[in-house]
Amino acid sequence: MSITNQLALFVDVVQQGSFAKAAALNDMDNSSLSKQIKKLESSLGVQLLNRSTRSFSLTSAGDEILQQAHILIDTLSDIHNIADSYQAKPKGILRITSGMFFGQQYIQPVINIFMQKYPEVKITLMLDDKRNDIISDHYDLAFRIGKLDDSNLMAKKISDMHFALVASHDFIARHGMPNTPEELLALPAIVYGNGDVSLLSTQPHGDEFKTHKMKGNYKVSDVRTMLDATKAGLGYVMLDLFNLEKPIDEMGLVPLLTNYKLSASGTGIYALYPHRKQTPLVSEFIKTVQGYIGSPAFWVNHIPNYKQLY
Numbered sequence: 001m002s003i004t005n006q007l008a009l010f011v012d013v014v015q016q017g018s019f020a021k022a023a024a025l026n027d028m029d030n031s032s033l034s035k036q037i038k039k040l041e042s043s044l045g046v047q048l049l050n051r052s053t054r055s056f057s058l059t060s061a062g063d064e065i066l067q068q069a070h071i072l073i074d075t076l077s078d079i080h081n082i083a084d085s086y087q088a089k090p091k092g093i094l095r096i097t098s099g100m101f102f103g104q105q106y107i108q109p110v111i112n113i114f115m116q117k118y119p120e121v122k123i124t125l126m127l128d129d130k131r132n133d134i135i136s137d138h139y140d141l142a143f144r145i146g147k148l149d150d151s152n153l154m155a156k157k158i159s160d161m162h163f164a165l166v167a168s169h170d171f172i173a174r175h176g177m178p179n180t181p182e183e184l185l186a187l188p189a190i191v192y193g194n195g196d197v198s199l200l201s202t203q204p205h206g207d208e209f210k211t212h213k214m215k216g217n218y219k220v221s222d223v224r225t226m227l228d229a230t231k232a233g234l235g236y237v238m239l240d241l242f243n244l245e246k247p248i249d250e251m252g253l254v255p256l257l258t259n260y261k262l263s264a265s266g267t268g269i270y271a272l273y274p275h276r277k278q279t280p281l282v283s284e285f286i287k288t289v290q291g292y293i294g295s296p297a298f299w300v301n302h303i304p305n306y307k308q309l310y
Contacts, residue, residue, distance in 0.1 A: 162299070188236075
């Protein structure tokens with residue numbers, strides 16, 4: 001194995017946080033991977049990792065070499081990407097996982113476009129609101145929403161998140177239009193999953209935020225069921241605009257507390273993949289998703305003048 005490949009394995013071990021995960025990522029067994037790292041250390045004449053039974057840490061030399069290895073691997077990746085761009089159209093098998101609603105609403109239309117454009121591609125799509133382990137379940141690509149907790153994976157941001165508080169006209173007719181967070185939180189809410197906390201500015205158009213506990217009389221784990229309940233007037237809801245299948249006016253909904261900011265800090269919609277170098281198949285699919293969604297995402301227009309609100 002070349003020293004370049006050994007350096008790539010070294011980077012994987014550090015990024016994945018364990019020899020086992022790095023071995024699974026590269027379809028190797030732990031002992032083979034460990035031998036390659038030891039050969040790399042022998043070739044370089046320095047120890048890269050301090051190993052214990054259950055963990056490891058970088059040596060000073062390992063830390064410096066890791067930084068240079070990143071530069072080397074990124075450069076090689078750029079070279080391969082240039083070469084790939086001159087090769088044949090993407091082909092092969094692409095295994096994708098996504099949350100149920102996002103997959104149905106946005107990934108499936110992209111798959112329709114993609115497979116017509118690249119008929120030699122085979123795609124497996126797994127829709128599940130539980131987050132699958134991309135490496136152990138052998139997915140090439142995952143779409144995740146919210147805050148990232150997969151630090152061992154490569155991530156590309158597809159879109160910012162755009163939160164809003166909405167309710168039906170009937171709900172407002174019965175309860176009145178709330179003018180402050182306190183008035184809103186006194187009303188019945190529909191809570192998606194366990195997300196019964198909202199982060200609102202303390203003052204209209206303010207930049208300081210406060211965490212509020214929503215009074216959730218109804219909790220639901222499905223986006224379409226949540227929207228149906230909202231349209232039926234069971235409560236107000238906080239959602240991201242990608243949850244809206246069409247403009248808010250057509251859904252019989254109205255935005256609430258539009259002069260208060262909703263924090264989207266640290267959140268986003270991401271494409272995650274396990275390898276440093278995207279294959280042409282993965283790269284082209286992500287590009288197609290971005291083209292379909294747009295920048296900014298087209299769902300921002302589901303609430304008129306959204307950029308001037310919240």
